[in-house]
Amino acid sequence: MKLNLRIWRQKDAAAEGAIETFELDGVSPDMSFLEMLDILNEKLVGEGTDPVAFDHDCREGVCGSCGAVVNGQVHGPDTETTLCQLHMRRFRDGDTVQIEPWRSRAFPVIRDLVVDRTAFDRIQQAGGYVSVDTGSAPDANILPVPKPDAERAFDYAECIGCGGCVAACPNGAAMLFTAAKVAHLATLPQGKVERDARVLAMVTQMDEEGFGACTNHYECTAACPKGVPIDAIATMNREYLRATFLSKEGV
Amino acid sequence: MSTQNPILDSKCPTGDIETRWDRHRFDMKQVNPANKRKFHIIIVGTGLAGGSAAATLAELGYKVTSLCIQDSPRRAHSIAAQGGINAAKNYPNDGDSIYRLFYDTVKGGDFRARESNVYRLAQVSNNIIDQATAQGVPFAREYGGHLDNRSFGGAQVSRTFYARGATGQQLLLGAYAAMSRQIQLGKIDMRPRREMLDVVKVDGVARGVICRNMVTGEYERYAGDAVLLCTGGYGNVFYLSTNAKASNVTASWRAHKRGAYFANPCYTQIHPTCIPVSGDHQSKLTLMSESLRNDGRVWVPKKAGDSRAINDIPEEERDYYLERRYPAFGNLVPRDVASRASKERCDAGFGVGPGGKSVYLDFAEAIQRDGEDTVRAKYGNLFHMYEKITDENPYERPMRIYPAVHYTMGGLWVDYNLESTVPGLFVLGEANFSDHGANRLGASALMQGLSDGYFVIPYTVCGHLAGRNLQPVSTSDEAFAEAEASVRERTDALLAVNGSRTVDSFHRELGLTMWDHCGMARNKDGLQQAIDKIGSLREEFWNDVRVLGSNEEFNQSLEKAGRVADFLEFAETFAMDALDRSESCGGHFREESQTEEGEALRDDDNYCYAAAWEYQGPDGKAALHKEDLNFEYVKLAQRSYK
Numbered sequence: 001m002k003l004n005l006r007i008w009r010q011k012d013a014a015a016e017g018a019i020e021t022f023e024l025d026g027v028s029p030d031m032s033f034l035e036m037l038d039i040l041n042e043k044l045v046g047e048g049t050d051p052v053a054f055d056h057d058c059r060e061g062v063c064g065s066c067g068a069v070v071n072g073q074v075h076g077p078d079t080e081t082t083l084c085q086l087h088m089r090r091f092r093d094g095d096t097v098q099i100e101p102w103r104s105r106a107f108p109v110i111r112d113l114v115v116d117r118t119a120f121d122r123i124q125q126a127g128g129y130v131s132v133d134t135g136s137a138p139d140a141n142i143l144p145v146p147k148p149d150a151e152r153a154f155d156y157a158e159c160i161g162c163g164g165c166v167a168a169c170p171n172g173a174a175m176l177f178t179a180a181k182v183a184h185l186a187t188l189p190q191g192k193v194e195r196d197a198r199v200l201a202m203v204t205q206m207d208e209e210g211f212g213a214c215t216n217h218y219e220c221t222a223a224c225p226k227g228v229p230i231d232a233i234a235t236m237n238r239e240y241l242r243a244t245f246l247s248k249e250g251v
Numbered sequence: 252m253s254t255q256n257p258i259l260d261s262k263c264p265t266g267d268i269e270t271r272w273d274r275h276r277f278d279m280k281q282v283n284p285a286n287k288r289k290f291h292i293i294i295v296g297t298g299l300a301g302g303s304a305a306a307t308l309a310e311l312g313y314k315v316t317s318l319c320i321q322d323s324p325r326r327a328h329s330i331a332a333q334g335g336i337n338a339a340k341n342y343p344n345d346g347d348s349i350y351r352l353f354y355d356t357v358k359g360g361d362f363r364a365r366e367s368n369v370y371r372l373a374q375v376s377n378n379i380i381d382q383a384t385a386q387g388v389p390f391a392r393e394y395g396g397h398l399d400n401r402s403f404g405g406a407q408v409s410r411t412f413y414a415r416g417a418t419g420q421q422l423l424l425g426a427y428a429a430m431s432r433q434i435q436l437g438k439i440d441m442r443p444r445r446e447m448l449d450v451v452k453v454d455g456v457a458r459g460v461i462c463r464n465m466v467t468g469e470y471e472r473y474a475g476d477a478v479l480l481c482t483g484g485y486g487n488v489f490y491l492s493t494n495a496k497a498s499n500v501t502a503s504w505r506a507h508k509r510g511a512y513f514a515n516p517c518y519t520q521i522h523p524t525c526i527p528v529s530g531d532h533q534s535k536l537t538l539m540s541e542s543l544r545n546d547g548r549v550w551v552p553k554k555a556g557d558s559r560a561i562n563d564i565p566e567e568e569r570d571y572y573l574e575r576r577y578p579a580f581g582n583l584v585p586r587d588v589a590s591r592a593s594k595e596r597c598d599a600g601f602g603v604g605p606g607g608k609s610v611y612l613d614f615a616e617a618i619q620r621d622g623e624d625t626v627r628a629k630y631g632n633l634f635h636m637y638e639k640i641t642d643e644n645p646y647e648r649p650m651r652i653y654p655a656v657h658y659t660m661g662g663l664w665v666d667y668n669l670e671s672t673v674p675g676l677f678v679l680g681e682a683n684f685s686d687h688g689a690n691r692l693g694a695s696a697l698m699q700g701l702s703d704g705y706f707v708i709p710y711t712v713c714g715h716l717a718g719r720n721l722q723p724v725s726t727s728d729e730a731f732a733e734a735e736a737s738v739r740e741r742t743d744a745l746l747a748v749n750g751s752r753t754v755d756s757f758h759r760e761l762g763l764t765m766w767d768h769c770g771m772a773r774n775k776d777g778l779q780q781a782i783d784k785i786g787s788l789r790e791e792f793w794n795d796v797r798v799l800g801s802n803e804e805f806n807q808s809l810e811k812a813g814r815v816a817d818f819l820e821f822a823e824t825f826a827m828d829a830l831d832r833s834e835s836c837g838g839h840f841r842e843e844s845q846t847e848e849g850e851a852l853r854d855d856d857n858y859c860y861a862a863a864w865e866y867q868g869p870d871g872k873a874a875l876h877k878e879d880l881n882f883e884y885v886k887l888a889q890r891s892y893k
């Protein structure tokens with residue numbers, strides 16, 4: 001099939017970006033979206049035009065590298081699907097496909113569809129861990145964890161840190177990302193010891209990075225390619241309140 | 252090619268195998284706790300090996316700099332591992348032990364790994380599970396709240412711990428979290444979007460690296476007291492593989508050119524259960540985890556070229572060929588055995604799907620026995636992924652699968668301390684060659700990466716730091732300037748060719764040659780042809796590749812070009828190694844060397860060694876050094892899974 005592609009081009013963070021239009025023929029329905037971009041890039045290089053830059057690595061929906069807004073939808077039209085797992089059978093011959101990077105104050109564009117998501121790393125660094133030095137762990141079965149809790153913790157821990165939630169949120173909030181980590185660790189006994197300090201530090205860092213506030217649009221969870229449950233945010237709010245009012249470490 | 256003896260010194264301890272690691276640790280020089288902060292360790296790669304090493308060394312007090320290609324350490328290729336991680340916990344009480352894990356791994360590797368290393372790996376396996384659990388890794392649990400296990404190939408016990416179909420993700424996020432804590436404490440200086448392009452040696456010792464900043468194109472120099480390469484495997488030399496797109500041989504290859512020997516480059520794992528190629532646009536292949544073989548049954552029709560719909564093929568006309576050929580292990584034979592058996596059926600005309608290039612992996616019996624919900628709970632995300640890619644529903648019809656390149660057992664040669672032939676240069680994880688011999692068992696790569704990083708390197712690096720009287724170095728030393736200049740020159744050369752073909756077109760062509768001649772079956776003539784073809788393709792590359800843009804910008808074509816240029820050099824050493832080893836062993840199948848039943852036939856009299864290649868200049872010049880392998884505990888025997 002033949003597509004009419006409208007793609008955001010921007011040379012670097014300082015440059016002005018703009019949408020450019022490309023026609024692409026010979027797209028097979030079995031191609032992934034990124035494979036479609038591959039053949040576009042092969043064609044562009046042949047013509048002496050700089051290829052479109054986009055982040056990607058695993059192409060299996062788990063590394064969280066890829067992502068773009070496709071026709072206004074984060075990661076494209078399919079639910080619970082990363083851009084690399086989106087297949088061209090979702091499109092029709094003659095379609096116009098608009099492809100843009102994540103838009104967020106906290107994610108400056110590096111080039112074309114590539115953005116800087118290191119703000120997420122800094123949120124994690126603020127407290128998204130259990131402080132346990134290598135070698136100091138007791139036998140793994142000493143602490144039984146109810147199966148439903150382990151499963152629930154996994155649902156939160158499955159977040160791939162792609163940034164789609166931020167791009168989907170009208171306010172550019174990073175609530176779902178931050179809450180996924182808070183809720184993952186709050187659900188397990190291992191995470192309980194540092195729960196107050198963790199949530200306070202991560203929320204503070206989130207605010208400092210310039211992400212917006214959550215006003216309960218739920219766009220984040222709808223766009224999340226891993227289906228991280230929205231109740232993570234309620235858990236985080238609860239943890240935050242608890243830490244603020246009840247804990248001796250609170251404000 | 253020239254052969255040089257004597258043999259390399261593996262520095263393996265001798266005597267009672269159970270106490271080798273303890274004694275070795277005791278004998279090793281220690282770095283006094285107060286002195287640790289004076290040492291600076293450079294770690295390239297943030298996968299399971301690099302991430303766990305960085306966190307642990309920083310906890311111990313060393314100054315650490317971490318580098319990786321991706322925009323975040325959390326995205327290293329390890330994230331994609333699905334099925335699980337082995338450990339000898341024996342929680343299911345089914346007869347497992349450290350010795351059994353050791354035995355299975357040596358046998359699974361077809362007697363081409365070092366006993367000492369494998370034993371140590373089995374010993375520390377249990378600590379890994381403890382550590383990960385304490386970090387909050389949400390492993391699967393039984394109803395009683397204890398950890399659950401599943402079975403993987405090549406073992407008759409259940410010793411694989413898992414977190415749904417995303418074990419690698421969860422383990423890597425555990426290591427990443429541990430790293431994050433050290434970054435916050437200022438102990439790790441984390442530099443993402445950096446590509447290491449050279450190792451810097453001062454007085455013969457690795458003292459730093461040169462990186463390209465992938466956003467700005469600047470070259471950066473990092474100086475330290477030890478360099479750890481944790482840069483993963485080179486399966487992408489085949490272009491199509493299950494590896495992440497950025498997986499490469501560049502870091503290893505550049506280190507090789509600086510004196511690190513490359514061991515057993517031809518040992519490649521071809522994984523039996525991957526989604527078949529769908530067309531020329533294919534950019535990578537997707538694994539369907541080995542865990543599926545717990546419940547999925549592999550079959551093809553008994554009649555060659557049978558084109559009936561699946562449901563029209565009655566039970567008695569289906570050939571469950573793994574169960575037929577290997578009744579003891581059935582669908583859970585090791586990967587090399589399963590892959591060859593699929594290829595054999597397809598080559599003989601029994602394959603299904605387009606071009607007869609796939610076999611069925613069928614869950615009908617499991618769904619009937621346990622119900623769809625149970626199957627969904629175990630494998631839901633894999634089934635989902637399969638359906639996304641193929642547009643077929645595996646709950647209703649069997650999956651179609653075919654083998655694909657997946658893992659590389661070969662890698663830079665290291666001794667028992669994980670140190671390469673360049674002093675001060677250590678190699679961890681898939682990038683080294685040490686523990687899996689000629690075939691890796693499922694769920695053992697995660698174990699090895701984390702073993703190397705959490706529990707081996709923190710001890711063995713001390714021998715180097717405390718024992719070598721290292722003098723201070725600075726990035727303004729001549730050696731750094733020289734290395735940077737050579738890297739610049741190579742990049743400039745790539746940009747200057749300005750030919751007509753894209754980088755990917757060369758990579759695909761190389762991949763096809765590798766698959767045809769260095770893939771699941773290899774023979775002398777084919778390997779010779781491959782060597783010629785690789786040489787001419789490399790020449791064409793340097794005359795006709797087109798890389799647009801400049802160095803001083805974010806330039807993904809340039810990144811790829813550098814990697815493909817290295818693959819084109821490395822591939823020749825790979826093929827040479829495969830040619831040299833005229834026996835079959837594990838994943839290396841030489842058609843000239845097989846049993847009457849078509850199984851891999853080893854030649855222990857002539858090939859019971861690890862082949863370590865020394866770089867001797869461009870155009871495939873290399874010298875072969877051998878490390879003899881001795882088996883004191885697991886008796887050398889023809890592998891049998893019947």
Ligand SMILES: Cc1cc2nc3c(=O)[nH]c(=O)nc-3n(C[C@H](O)[C@H](O)[C@H](O)COP(=O)(O)OP(=O)(O)OC[C@H]3O[C@@H](n4cnc5c(N)ncnc54)[C@H](O)[C@@H]3O)c2cc1C
Pocket residue numbers: 295296297298299300301318319320321327328329330331332333334335336418419445446447448481482483484493494495498499501502538657658679680681682693694695696697698700
């Ligand atoms: C799809 C799939 C599923 C798998 N499932 C399992 C499983 O269930 N169980 C199991 O045991 N094993 C599994 N494996 C194998 C296992 O995942 C890998 O062998 C293992 O994760 C490798 O870890 P590593 O730390 O050595 O390297 P990687 O995770 O590959 O990390 C390499 C790191 O090095 C960096 N790097 C590379 N080159 C450079 C450079 N030049 N400069 C700077 N940085 C560089 C990268 O950025 C990255 O951070 C699977 C593999 C695949 C492909």
Ligand code: FES
Pocket residue numbers: 055056057058059060061062063064065066067082083084085
């Ligand atoms: S490329 Fe890894 S999630 Fe899409």
